[in-house]
Amino acid sequence: MVATKSRKKAAPKIYAVVESGGKQYHVAPGEVIEVDRLSEKEGSVIELDRVLLVADGKKVKVGTPTVDGAKVTADVVNDVKAKKITVFKYKNKTRYRRKKGHRQIHTKIAIKEIVP
Numbered sequence: 001m002v003a004t005k006s007r008k009k010a011a012p013k014i015y016a017v018v019e020s021g022g023k024q025y026h027v028a029p030g031e032v033i034e035v036d037r038l039s040e041k042e043g044s045v046i047e048l049d050r051v052l053l054v055a056d057g058k059k060v061k062v063g064t065p066t067v068d069g070a071k072v073t074a075d076v077v078n079d080v081k082a083k084k085i086t087v088f089k090y091k092n093k094t095r096y097r098r099k100k101g102h103r104q105i106h107t108k109i110a111i112k113e114i115v116p
Helices: none
Strands: 014-020 023-027 032-036 045-048 051-056 059-062 071-081 085-091 096-102 105-115
Touching: 014 045, 014 105, 023 032
Parallel strands: none
Antiparallel strands: 014 023, 014 051, 032 105, 045 071, 051 059, 071 105, 085 096
């Protein structure tokens, strides 16, 4: 006789796909994500209203292009710098070399709730 494991069904998790700064992010309540720099101050509450998709358990709402009435509220945690990238320009046989570094500034936000 083969023993079977009972699988507990997890509570339906709500998540959304939002757009910020021309990029799309998969978010869920309680997550902390980094988006392109926002002008809001640290500790302020923001609303992301460009919600492209909302899923709650088995129901999925896909927007055309956005879901009507859906919004995501989040707290601004702080501004952080990303890893440094090196930009190197080079042309052979002409002694042309340029090396430059760049660190992009991102805003770290904590997702509070998703309103479908």
